[in-house]
Amino acid sequence: MTSGQSAALKLPSFLHGTFRSARQKAKREGLRCGEQYQKDGTFLLPRQMVDVPPGEVVVAHDVVDFQHERPAWRLYMVSDVMSGLREAVNWQNTLPMRDAYEDFCLETAWGALYFVLEQMGPVSAQRTAKRLQAVLNFWEPLESARYLFKKLGMAQTLEEVMVASCDWAMDAWCPLGDTSVRERLAMAAERMARATREDCLEAIFREMPRALEHAGKLMHRSVVADPDFQRERLATLDSWSFERVSGARSGDLIWLLTIWDRELEKQ
Structure with missing residues (x-):
């Protein structure tokens, strides 16, 4: 083909x-x-x-x-x-x-x-x-x-x-x-x-406000909305996990925010 x-x-x-x-x-x-x-x-x-x-x-x-x-x-x-x-x-x-x-x-x-x-x-x-x-x-x-x-x-x-x-x-x-x-x-x-990991991070941060807007109910919204918190959590992702969200699609970022919110709930 x-x-x-x-x-x-x-x-x-x-x-x-x-x-x-x-x-x-x-x-x-x-x-x-x-x-x-x-x-x-x-x-x-x-x-x-x-x-x-x-x-x-x-x-x-x-x-x-x-x-x-x-x-x-x-x-x-x-x-x-x-x-x-x-x-x-x-x-x-x-x-x-x-x-x-x-x-x-x-x-x-x-x-x-x-x-x-x-x-x-x-x-x-x-x-x-x-x-x-x-x-x-x-x-x-x-x-x-x-x-x-x-x-x-x-x-x-x-x-x-x-x-x-x-x-x-x-x-x-x-x-x-x-x-x-x-x-x-x-x-x-x-x-x-041709994006590097840093390029992907910049794109993710540009798209995060939209993801937060559509994320629905988050028990710890103020925490997961903090760019410093987001950067810290993104830095802990291994290469395979980061690659899965590196496109910065808002749906994938909502998935990340939800996971982080649940992790905070367990602490």
Whole structure:
């Protein structure tokens, strides 16, 4: 599979249909790919790719998919492909396979958009950079469609969807300037790709206020909100643990804040 640009957005045929039919087809695709992965560690290309007419709506999140009997493009059902993959290997050692399938899919427009919106994590700055760069590689064809993401009944542009999903990345890694969303994402991806531990810390501290705002009930909020406390706790993380939050995604930082709050409660 090779990356590249196409005038039209192409999606696998297994992502189209009613809710039930698309789910069944996606699951079968996962089983098919899982069987191949067991043989030689590779994945199969989709059997059929279909051009999506410009302006057509793609359902990119299950929370906005209410018309189950209406045939539609259901991008979020890549998750059912992954369920089929796990089933094919009997749920054994699934994480390496999941990561390998993501790398495989990032060389496609549909896979790039799915994984940047799904935001499986916690993830490192480097993996986040790969996800963002993959979307940027396919920006033109992806831009030709419209998406139902998290706003009910409101189709959005690619730029609007990326803001809704990845504003944290731009704020943490490219906080200044009046440049376009595409340019800010490109700068964020570049900085993440070559980030040192100190660069990641700076991004984390830029994103911490948002994480605190959305962290919900914290018994020791004033303590965990203290930058000195945060820096001290971050310094104790081993390289593997730090890498998992090095992208500075607000959801991952909320996870950290919650853990720290529970640790204080036990003291």
